[in-house]
Amino acid sequence: MPNQLFNSNTTRADSVFTDLRTRIVEGEITPSSKLSEPELAKYYQISRSTLRDALSRIEACGLVERKANIGYRVVALSTEGLLELFQVRESLEGMACRLAAQNMSENQIVQLNELLNIHQQDEPLQRGQGYIQQEGDLDFHYQIVMGSGNKQLIRLLCEELYYLVRMYRYQFGMPSPRAKRAFNEHQNIIQAITDKDGELAEILMRRHIAASRLNVEKRMNVNE
Amino acid sequence: MPNQLFNSNTTRADSVFTDLRTRIVEGEITPSSKLSEPELAKYYQISRSTLRDALSRIEACGLVERKANIGYRVVALSTEGLLELFQVRESLEGMACRLAAQNMSENQIVQLNELLNIHQQDEPLQRGQGYIQQEGDLDFHYQIVMGSGNKQLIRLLCEELYYLVRMYRYQFGMPSPRAKRAFNEHQNIIQAITDKDGELAEILMRRHIAASRLNVEKRMNVNE
DNA sequence: ATTGATAAAAGTGTCGACAATAATATTTGT
């Protein structure tokens, strides 16, 4: 359907992979819904082979699941799954933050501070409105993970879990009351990184993510 | 080549995936080596399509890498990569251990203790000889991760990282001097889990893995 | 002999078709 999708220098499977991933993350393709290979292949006007190529990569991101002889299905979202995701992030990003404090170059630290300045001047973001705040938040976490220099961490977080995180945010929304507080926590984390205090940086990051998780847990209990 | 490989109730791609994964993990297919699709397809007497299906799943395990128009290549192993893997394990398994202390059933804890008893009675394992010790060690870690009940953790560790861990062990060997000490650390970890002390369990597991990492780092500095 | 351009070979990306399995619709028996 989207016509000018294959005009780059990448493969067709690559383009479809990227597009499909976005449509799943943003909820255009509903969670838990079945994916029909013939249907999708027709939609993108490609063969089932290249579609399957794209789908297998999306499966590696954890966005779809596959059963033999049954096919692909978008993952199901649940509050339990969201909490599990927070726990994994708490441990992984905590470690990433520790390593970032040890390994980030001066230049990278400057860039991180600049990102925070942008966030500070952005009014709606400060109020935690809209999904801009969410993306801004992920940018921050993203840069720290990249700064860790650990390829496994980068792969697990930036190429897998973060897509699921964004998917949850599109579907469940973001706890806005924490926006202002979250910004302050970001500031403290950067301070620890600037001081090259890896131990503290890890603790602060873990608390930062745990606070978000507890916020969700609180909302959970209210709504049941 | 291996004749009776397809006699189960799974798909061909599934069988090839499992077999190929083992051959890569155990080093029969050398790290960093190029994988020729026609060659492998001929070896397994399957079409390239189903081979690619198997390969894409192996890529999801992080055992091979793929470049567009170039093909698949077994991942390169390096001491830096091994240290990065330790850091990821330290954070993930630390969290898994904390959750295991909170969530494991009585039955699961009993089973964990039984595993340790088996290890205690196994003489060569106590001396840390051969790869039996290695597999026994992984069994222990495996059970704890499963006991965490966190599906993301289980997926990341048991279905991805542990295969790479085993691949490194086959290639680099295992630091034997730590065998006895490692066993004692396992005991202490189980004690914390039995006491349902999640905080302590996490700390002990992190130290346990960090100790292995430091051991490797020490050997690294000697050999250079 | 070495380098650069050109041609041949091999390899990956993509396609459409058939086979095997699962899901659906129909028939049959009570």
Add this chain to the structure above:
DNA sequence: ACAAATATTATTGTCGACACTTTTATCAAT
């Protein structure tokens, strides 16, 4: 009318072939 068994349809698994890209081999020129 309902249930179980059967037949039909649709979907996934697998295959072989062709197109395009990369690599290797050949050749030309200095």
